[in-house]
Amino acid sequence: MVDIAAPTAALLERTRSQFDAAAHALLLRKRPAWPLAIIRILFGLVVFGWTATMAVDVASLLGSDALVPLEFASQDGWNWFTLESTGAAWVAIGVLLIASVAITLGWRPTAWLAVTFVLLVAVQRRNPMILNSGDVLLRNFALILAFMPTGAALSVDRWRRHGRSALWTAPDVAPWGLRLIQLQLCVVYFFAFWSKGGDLWHNGTAVSTVFRIDDITRFGSPGWLTTNVALIGLFTWGTLAIELALTTLLWARRLRPVLIGLGFLLHFFIDVFVLVGFFGPLMMIGLLSFADADWLERRIAARRATPQPA
Amino acid sequence: MSGLDATERPDAHTALVRTRVGKVVVAVLVIVMSVWIVGPNIPASPVRDKVDVVWSPAVNAGFEQNWSVFSPNPRAQALEVVAVAEFGDGTTTEWTLPELGQTIGAYRSYRWRKWQERIRLDSNARYWDSSAAWIARDVARGDELPVSVRLIRRWRDIKPLTANGIVDTKVNEFEFHVWGRVDG
Numbered sequence: 001m002v003d004i005a006a007p008t009a010a011l012l013e014r015t016r017s018q019f020d021a022a023a024h025a026l027l028l029r030k031r032p033a034w035p036l037a038i039i040r041i042l043f044g045l046v047v048f049g050w051t052a053t054m055a056v057d058v059a060s061l062l063g064s065d066a067l068v069p070l071e072f073a074s075q076d077g078w079n080w081f082t083l084e085s086t087g088a089a090w091v092a093i094g095v096l097l098i099a100s101v102a103i104t105l106g107w108r109p110t111a112w113l114a115v116t117f118v119l120l121v122a123v124q125r126r127n128p129m130i131l132n133s134g135d136v137l138l139r140n141f142a143l144i145l146a147f148m149p150t151g152a153a154l155s156v157d158r159w160r161r162h163g164r165s166a167l168w169t170a171p172d173v174a175p176w177g178l179r180l181i182q183l184q185l186c187v188v189y190f191f192a193f194w195s196k197g198g199d200l201w202h203n204g205t206a207v208s209t210v211f212r213i214d215d216i217t218r219f220g221s222p223g224w225l226t227t228n229v230a231l232i233g234l235f236t237w238g239t240l241a242i243e244l245a246l247t248t249l250l251w252a253r254r255l256r257p258v259l260i261g262l263g264f265l266l267h268f269f270i271d272v273f274v275l276v277g278f279f280g281p282l283m284m285i286g287l288l289s290f291a292d293a294d295w296l297e298r299r300i301a302a303r304r305a306t307p308q309p310a
Numbered sequence: 311m312s313g314l315d316a317t318e319r320p321d322a323h324t325a326l327v328r329t330r331v332g333k334v335v336v337a338v339l340v341i342v343m344s345v346w347i348v349g350p351n352i353p354a355s356p357v358r359d360k361v362d363v364v365w366s367p368a369v370n371a372g373f374e375q376n377w378s379v380f381s382p383n384p385r386a387q388a389l390e391v392v393a394v395a396e397f398g399d400g401t402t403t404e405w406t407l408p409e410l411g412q413t414i415g416a417y418r419s420y421r422w423r424k425w426q427e428r429i430r431l432d433s434n435a436r437y438w439d440s441s442a443a444w445i446a447r448d449v450a451r452g453d454e455l456p457v458s459v460r461l462i463r464r465w466r467d468i469k470p471l472t473a474n475g476i477v478d479t480k481v482n483e484f485e486f487h488v489w490g491r492v493d494g
Contacts, residue, residue, distance in 0.1 A: 027340065028327050053418045065447065067425060069440045077370035121372030129428050129437065130421035136374050143373055147339070149321040162318070174324040176336050180343050191351045191377040198383030200470055206384055208471035214388040215423055218416055227475050277420035 027179060030172035032297040033152035035289060037106070037170065039181070040150035042285045043141060044104030047116055050138060050278050051096040054123070062089035062126050074125040083126045092119050106155020113146035134279030137188065141282060144184060148177030168304060170297065178289055185286035186247050193243035201240060204233035216275050235269075242266050246287075256290055263287045350375040389465040391426045393445045395456035403456075405445050430463040430486070442489030461487040 060066060063086035070084060083089045096119050102112040120139040124131055151157040153170035200206035211217065211226045225231060242262050249255045264287065267280040319325075326332040346368035352358050369375075393405040407426055410419040428434055429441055442459040449456060462485050469477045 027336065028333075030324060049417060053414070054421075056418060057421070060444075061421065065444065067441050067444045068437060072437060072440070077372060117372070125372070129434070130424045132420060132424055133377060133379060136376065139372055140374070144343070147323075147343070149323040152321050171318055171320065172324075173321060174327050174336075176327070176340055177323060179340065180347070183344055184347050187347050187351060187375070188377045191375075192379050192381070195378040195381035198381065200383045201381075203470075205471040206380065208476070209384040209386060209468050210380055212388060212468045212476070213385055214466075215390060215426060216420075218412055227471065229471065229473060232471060275416055275420040275423055277417060 027176040028174050031175055031293040033149065033170040033173045033293070034154075034296040034300065035291045035293050036148055036150050036152060036173065036178065037154035038291070039285055039288055040106060040109055040145065041104055041154065042281075042288070043145060044100050044102075044109075046138070046278055046281050046285065047103060047142070048097065048100035049281075050135075051093055051100055055093050055097070058089050058093055059086055061130060062086070062093075062123065066127065068127045068129050070126075074128040076125065076128075077121075079122075079125070081122055083122055089123070089126065092123050095119060096123070103150075106151045106157050108157065109151045109155065110146055110149075113142050113150070117142040117146065132277050132279065133188075134277045134282055137184075137282045138278060140184060141181065141286070144177070144180045147180060149173050168300065170300075175293075181286060181289045182250075185283070185289065186250065188283070188286075189243045190247040193240060193247060196240060196243075201236060204236045205229075207235040207239065208232045211273060218271075218273060218275050222273065239266065250290055253292075256292070260287045260290060346373060347375065351377065385427075386468045386470075387465045388468060389427070389430060389463060391430050392462050392464065393442065393449075394460045394462065395446060395449045396458045396460075397451065397454065397456050403449055405449050405459075429461075430465075432486075435487075438487040439489055442487060446489060446491065455491050457491045459489040460485050461489075 054061070061068075062083060064070065064084075065086075070082075073082065083092055096116060099112040099116045099119070103109045103116065117139050120135075120142060124135055124139065152173050154167065158166050196206070198206070200209055208226045212221050214221055243266075245255075245259055246263050250259050264284055267283050270276055271280040320328075327336050346365050349361070349365040350369055390406070394402055395405060396402045407422045408419070410416070410422070429437055438461060442461055445461075446455050446459045449459075462483060464481055464483045466481045467479045469479060
């Protein structure tokens, strides 16, 4: 009889140690905080843009006498608090504007990101008739970013703790929070791809239909493009291919720069032709979570080392 | 270390994973958040109904997931919602969505377009009267509200692209709600 206990134990031990090493590399091995800082600044600017554009329409969309009256505010989920008047809506918008500036500058960003999440949920549940995917993504990113040390670099917090000279340096941080935003991004791409099961996506004509939905096009229907079978096929299947690639291949380090570029191109074209609000900018911010922190550190260090003209 | 110097204290986030307890906390947090991100996207099924409770706290808190865009096919209609307001003297005025421009304004107008896309649906009939009342206030001449506001949806079917090009279709129109001023 062959004794399999020893080889099995060795195999289990080897597997466990490989798993530990992979988990450590994925979640714990420290990297420069540059990507987090860049994401935080850009996210703060998007929150500012979202809030400023909403501020213009507070009375019409969120006020006491808005298009959608208070009794039809979303009753889904927990009500953090309800915006029961135009004044309450203005307070929420005002605090969101302050939060967006604080996040951009890196002044206690974790606390302000949590505040932003709560306020976005309250504002968005006040009028569910006007929301799109970008609005939901905005609050999801706010919550996920609250789990990250986003103020570790390029921030007022760093300036206050370590002085002005520290502003252009970044500490190394554990990347476990960053993995959550990367997961959220890949989930968006995967389910956007997965749900496109209709015949128009399969036969390569879906983008022609999208371009002819006049009420969602930004500059009107691009007539010459909607009838070009070859280009429409390329755009339709290209969209599916890029979405699938961004779900899976983005994790392959070598392919990452190309895929980030393709993702930017995809969202740029969508934004040019279709009214998608803040969805495109947010997805581009999400793509930056895959930026190579070590590469960024080398570039910035080289720039720091270059003598500046007197 | 790429920061100031090797003695710089790590942030709380990084310090957390220096202890065994901290590592367990991070592992639990990452697993829970991952389930909250992935779970709500699972297609509806009896199995999903059983495990929904795992991510319902996240959804209730506002951490939602729904990423179906132009799916399973893009909408096969171009549409517009307009309102015709009639005043006491018999004159009428047509209300349309605000024109907000294509650059910065595009980041406002997507909200109005979403409202337009949803308000036309019979399933949203509960919103019709209040929307028409809002339009009445929007087109009021000073203190004078219109006596009625008719909500009208216009749509054009979009036929799929074929090798022979595209087929133009006519615009349809349907009055789906009438609001009347209540005096007194």
